[in-house]
Amino acid sequence: MVCAMVAVLEIEGLRKTYRSRRRGERRALDGFDMVVEAGQVHGFLGPNGSGKTTTLRTLLGLIRPNGGRMAILGQEVPANLPAVVGKVGAIVESPQFFPHFSAQDTLSLLADAGNLSQQRVPEVLEVVGLRDRAKERVKTYSLGMKQRLAVASALLKNPQLLILDEPANGLDPGGIREMRDLMRDLSASGMTVLLSSHILGEVQQICDSVTIISLGRRVAAGPVAEVLAQHSSGGLRVRLESSADLPAAAQVLVASGVRVDIQPDHLLVSGVDKPSSVTRMLAGRDLYVSELAPITVDLESVFLELTGTAPVAGQHRQVDQSAEVPA
Amino acid sequence: MKGLVRAEFRRLFKRRVTRLMLGLLVLALGTIITAFSLASHKIGPSELAAAETKAQSAYETQLRYHEQGVAECEAAKARGENVNEQYPPDCGREFGPQREQFDAEWFLPYEFNFHDEFGIFISVFAGIVALAAYIIGASFVGAEWHSGGMMNLLLWRPKRLSVLFTKLGVLLTSVLGVSLALGTLWTIALWLIGKFDGQTGKMTQGTWESFAISGARGIGLVLAVAAIAYGLASVGRHTAMALGVAIGAGVISEIGLRIALDIAGVKFADRYYLSTYAMAWFEKKWTLEDWNACNFSISGECKPDVFVVTWQQSALVFGLGTAVVLIAATWLMRRRDVT
Numbered sequence: 001m002v003c004a005m006v007a008v009l010e011i012e013g014l015r016k017t018y019r020s021r022r023r024g025e026r027r028a029l030d031g032f033d034m035v036v037e038a039g040q041v042h043g044f045l046g047p048n049g050s051g052k053t054t055t056l057r058t059l060l061g062l063i064r065p066n067g068g069r070m071a072i073l074g075q076e077v078p079a080n081l082p083a084v085v086g087k088v089g090a091i092v093e094s095p096q097f098f099p100h101f102s103a104q105d106t107l108s109l110l111a112d113a114g115n116l117s118q119q120r121v122p123e124v125l126e127v128v129g130l131r132d133r134a135k136e137r138v139k140t141y142s143l144g145m146k147q148r149l150a151v152a153s154a155l156l157k158n159p160q161l162l163i164l165d166e167p168a169n170g171l172d173p174g175g176i177r178e179m180r181d182l183m184r185d186l187s188a189s190g191m192t193v194l195l196s197s198h199i200l201g202e203v204q205q206i207c208d209s210v211t212i213i214s215l216g217r218r219v220a221a222g223p224v225a226e227v228l229a230q231h232s233s234g235g236l237r238v239r240l241e242s243s244a245d246l247p248a249a250a251q252v253l254v255a256s257g258v259r260v261d262i263q264p265d266h267l268l269v270s271g272v273d274k275p276s277s278v279t280r281m282l283a284g285r286d287l288y289v290s291e292l293a294p295i296t297v298d299l300e301s302v303f304l305e306l307t308g309t310a311p312v313a314g315q316h317r318q319v320d321q322s323a324e325v326p327a
Numbered sequence: 328m329k330g331l332v333r334a335e336f337r338r339l340f341k342r343r344v345t346r347l348m349l350g351l352l353v354l355a356l357g358t359i360i361t362a363f364s365l366a367s368h369k370i371g372p373s374e375l376a377a378a379e380t381k382a383q384s385a386y387e388t389q390l391r392y393h394e395q396g397v398a399e400c401e402a403a404k405a406r407g408e409n410v411n412e413q414y415p416p417d418c419g420r421e422f423g424p425q426r427e428q429f430d431a432e433w434f435l436p437y438e439f440n441f442h443d444e445f446g447i448f449i450s451v452f453a454g455i456v457a458l459a460a461y462i463i464g465a466s467f468v469g470a471e472w473h474s475g476g477m478m479n480l481l482l483w484r485p486k487r488l489s490v491l492f493t494k495l496g497v498l499l500t501s502v503l504g505v506s507l508a509l510g511t512l513w514t515i516a517l518w519l520i521g522k523f524d525g526q527t528g529k530m531t532q533g534t535w536e537s538f539a540i541s542g543a544r545g546i547g548l549v550l551a552v553a554a555i556a557y558g559l560a561s562v563g564r565h566t567a568m569a570l571g572v573a574i575g576a577g578v579i580s581e582i583g584l585r586i587a588l589d590i591a592g593v594k595f596a597d598r599y600y601l602s603t604y605a606m607a608w609f610e611k612k613w614t615l616e617d618w619n620a621c622n623f624s625i626s627g628e629c630k631p632d633v634f635v636v637t638w639q640q641s642a643l644v645f646g647l648g649t650a651v652v653l654i655a656a657t658w659l660m661r662r663r664d665v666t
Binding site: 018057060061062063064078081082085090092096097098099100101105108109110112113114115116153157 | 329330331335666
């Protein structure tokens with residue numbers, strides 16, 4: 001059976017160009033596309049300056065796009081943003097609050113502005129763990145506490161779509177784990193979460209799908225497993241009972257037409273259709289395999305490959321230096 | 328919309344700058360009232376008698392000095408000295424002080440007259456309240472933009488102009504309310520000073536109406552000032568923008584322009600200064616005179632050229648200024664990227 005997924009967020013061909021008399025034109029978004037389906041935790045990844053925050057700000061009506069189409073919960077935005085904004089909770093970039101108000105006051109004023117019940121304020125403060133510090137001024141908060149307050153403000157509306165830009169920024173390890181659990185719980189309750197983050201390990205753990213952006217364009221998108229599979233080399237790591245046999249084993253495998261890279265204690269083999277053929281070939285020459293494992297890729301390596309931002313020894317990569325992808 | 332209005336009223340009166348400026352405002356107005364209450368004394372028979380005694384005493388002192396001077400002159404003359412250079416003819420005997428020259432009124436204490444002086448106090452009140460309104464208005468939107476509070480609010484209320492004008496409406500309503508409340512207290516306090524420590528003067532319905540109109544003009548200026556501060560801080564997204572423009576306008580209009588026009592010898596240069604229009608606004612009209620011109624009257628008197636600035640012209644200048652700033656704030660609010 002094929003289930004038709006409902007898109008909560010759709011972006012097509014989004015363009016934004018910043019114009020400055022001194023610095024000229026800079027294309028922040030260059031025909032960017034993204035789809036987030038209902039009930040998912042969707043990771044939004046990209047190097048610094050790739051257009052993530054511009055995308056989120058444009059989506060939320062803070063920036064005027066130069067072209068393209070956006071829709072939230074089936075409503076075209078920014079035209080219908082006032083109609084859907086009550087169902088969208090968002091934090092954009094670093095948390096910014098009036099420093100002389102307490103967390104309680106900050107949320108209470110937002111609740112009033114959004115015509116929400118004041119009852120929600122203590123509820124969300126409890127959820128983000130700020131209950132006991134709620135009456136202190138925001139300026140006394142650490143970055144992590146401000147981040148929690150930002151998440152609380154986004155949750156205040158009990159939104160259908162939650163947009164979080166770097167929510168783990170400044171959080172301690174316990175806080176990061178709490179944030180991960182919170183997102184899982186929210187997703188389980190039916191909320192769709194769009195998560196922009198640089199902590200790729202976290203994204204890989206909690207996200208169902210991802211979109212990767214580089215230089216204002218989408219370079220990869222889809223379920224996390226699919227994106228990883230698409231960029232997996234299909235290689236194998238082969239260890240033998242005796243490391244002394246590695247050169248002989250390499251010779252056998254090369255003769256059969258596969259590519260082999262000899263490492264000090266193992267072989268990296270690629271171009272193999274069936275891993276069992278490696279065992280068979282080597283056993284036929286009295287070379288016995290002690291470990292045969294597929295080489296897996298993680299999101300970090302896929303990200304670095306796709307965005308061309310992997311560090312190179314002796315080079316200092318500049319912020320806008322990323323991989324060009326065809327339009 | 329009701330929720331946003333409620334939130335903005337709460338936000339305005341929760342802000343430290345608002346509370347501080349209201350405190351300072353009450354303190355400044357209270358200090359003036361206290362000072363005038365202490366300085367003003369009701370004039371009665373005993374004060375008049377005391378003044379009469381002081382005038383007589385002053386007359387007698389001056390008379391004694393005069394007689395002493397005449398005696399010294401006579402003595403010098405008797406010694407054969409030439410006194411013509413030091414003393415008037417006849418040793419100044421005929422220039423002695425006269426009793427009627429010592430008016431008892433000069434020796435009376437200050438007595439506040441509500442009827443005659445309240446008009447000036449309306450201007451003083453409006454000036455002080457306008458200063459507070461300027462700072463509160465600038466900070467209300469400037470600090471919100473600068474701290475990111477405005478961006479947060481726009482995530483909840485994406486209709487930008489609605490947010491801009493709701494905040495402005497809340498600011499102006501609050502300034503109006505505070506001005507009316509403090510203005511009423513100010514009037515009552517000064518009237519009480521007149522009643523118990525001075526004179527109320529002959530108060531007619533016409534006098535009260537005149538004060539009410541002056542008060543309305545004063546509050547109108549306060550509201551315009553608050554709106555300009557709000558607009559400027561919104562344009563610059565920072566409180567300092569409004570404060571900087573205020574200082575800049577003051578320096579350019581009152582110092583730079585004054586020096587430049589003075590050097591250029593421009594006739595009626597005062598018509599280019601903002602302060603002239605502020606004075607005309609309060610005084611209904613402000614007359615500038617050019618004493619370099621001499622227009623002979625029928626009696627042969629030399630009269631200067633005059634240029635009259637009316638309160639209507641002031642209304643045009645301040646109204647246009649307010650409109651230009653608010654139009655700029657509106658245009659930018661619609662167009663700008665919130666980054």
